[in-house]
Amino acid sequence: MSEASILETCNRALTKQPASAVQRTCEPVACKDCGIYNLCLPLGLEKADMSLLDSIVKRKSVFKRGELFFRPGKRFDCVYAIRSGSVKSYISTGDGRTQITGFHIAGDLLGLSALAAREYTCEARALEETSVCMVDAAQFDELAREIPSLQYQMLTIMSRQIRQDEELMLLLGKRSAEEKLAGYLIGLSRRYASRSFTPVEFHLSMSRGDIGNYLGIAEETVCRIMRRFRDEKLITTHRRQIRLNDLDRLSAIAPV
Amino acid sequence: MSEASILETCNRALTKQPASAVQRTCEPVACKDCGIYNLCLPLGLEKADMSLLDSIVKRKSVFKRGELFFRPGKRFDCVYAIRSGSVKSYISTGDGRTQITGFHIAGDLLGLSALAAREYTCEARALEETSVCMVDAAQFDELAREIPSLQYQMLTIMSRQIRQDEELMLLLGKRSAEEKLAGYLIGLSRRYASRSFTPVEFHLSMSRGDIGNYLGIAEETVCRIMRRFRDEKLITTHRRQIRLNDLDRLSAIAPV
DNA sequence: CGACTTCTTGAATTAGGTCAATCCCTGTGG
C-alpha cells in the first residue's frame, strides 16, 4: 500500500467513516497511544504530563450528526478534543439569522472560548458522526494549577483564535465571492495538510448552504462559483467529495 | 452648568480637544486620581493594588494623528491605556487591501492581543491626537505574577475580544449596508454611554472611508445611507459631528 | 490664498441575491 493511499484511507476514515469505523476508532486507549495525541499537545502538556491528562479525560463520546454540543448561556462544563468527524459553531441574531463562525475538524479543541466567561458563547453542532474526548471544566482548572504552562497555552490558543477571526473578517469584508471560496478551499486544504491528510482531496462535511453562510454569500453563489472553478479545471467535485487540481492557481485567486 | 453640558464638554474634550487641552489632560497624576482610572480596572486591580500600578505605569505619552503605535511583527513591549483620543487597528493583505478590525476610544486597552504571541499582530494608528498611559510588557508580566487575578482578567478580556470579533463577523456577513451603519452607530453610542459620555451626540474621529472599510461597504455608500438617515430625521450630522435623534428607531434598524 | 483632503451626490454598471424549477442521491418501506 503506497503512502498516498494510506493517507487517503485515513482521511476517509476521519471524514466519512461508517459507524463501525467510529466504534473502532473509539476503543478506549491511553492518551499516549491515541492517534491524535500529538494534536492534544496544544494543551501545553509535556509527555510526562500525559498520564495526568489520561486520568481526567473522558474518552469515547460520540455525537451524532446534528447533535448539540452546547449553546450560548450553558454553563462551561467541559472542553472537547475532536478525534474524528467535524463540528460547526455559530451565533444567532435575535431575528433568527445565524452566522457560522467556524468549522472544527479532527485535532481541534472545542469550547475553549467559554473558558473565561465560564459559559459557552456560541452554539456548536456535529456535522456528521463525531467522536470526541472530553475534559471536565473543573478538572481542567485543577490541571491548570498543576501545570503552570497550561494557562499560558490558553492565552496562546485564544490569541490564535482572535487572529483567525480577524482573518475571517477580512475575508467577509474585503473579498469577492470568488476570492472567498478560493480562500476557503485553500484554508481547508492547509488545515488537512497540517494534520497529515492529503491537501488535495477531501470530503466537505458541511453543506453548500453552510459554506455560503460562513462566507457571507448565498448557497446558489457557492454552487455557481464551484461550477466556474470546475469549468476552469481548478477543482473536481462529486457532491461533497472535492479534489483541488491546481493549488497554485487557486491560491493565486485567494490573495493572502 | 447643567450636568448634560458638563458631559458634553467632557466628551468634546476627549474627542476633539485642541493641543492645549491635551497638555492639560496629561498632567502627571497618580493613577488613583486619574479621571479614567476606573477604566483601568479591567486590568483586575483592586484599589489596594493601584499604587503598585502607579509605580510602573509611564504616563503622559501623546501620539499625534496618524502616528503609529505598532505594526505586525513588532516585539510586544507595552500595553497602552487610552486616556483620550482614539485609535484604529487593522490588518493588511499581501495585495495592499486592509481591513480595519477595531476602533478604540478613551478607556480602552490597546495591544493586549500581543500578550501571548509576544509580538503585535495588527497595525494601530492614532486617529487624532491621543494620550495614553503605557505599561511596560516585562513589568506587566511581573505584575501578573504578583496579582494572581490579573492573568485571569487577561483571559476575560481576550474572550470578550473574541465575542466582539464574532459580532463584527455577523455584521459583515449577514447585514445590509443600512443595518451595518445603524448597528455601528448604536454600538458607538453604547460605548460612549458606558464611559459616561452622552450617547446621543459625539464626534466621529474616523473618516467615512474608515467606517466603510470597517463595515465592508464603500465610502460613498456610507455617505448615501447617512443622507437617508438624515432625511428620515434619525440623525443630524455636520461633518464628523453626529447626533442620534432617535435611538429606538435606529436600534430597530440594527437587529441584535 | 491655493493645495489638499474629505465628504457628497449623480449616473451607469454589475456582482450577487432571490425565486423557482429540476436533478440527483440516499434512505425507507412495501
Place this chain on the structure above:
DNA sequence: CCACAGGGATTGACCTAATTCAAGAAGTCG
C-alpha cells in the same frame, strides 16, 4: 429489489443593492 420521498445541489431568469466612476462642494492646513 424497486418505487417513492425528502434533502441537498444545480441551474436559469430576473432583479436589486451596492459598487465604480466622475464631478463638485466643503472644510483644513501651510
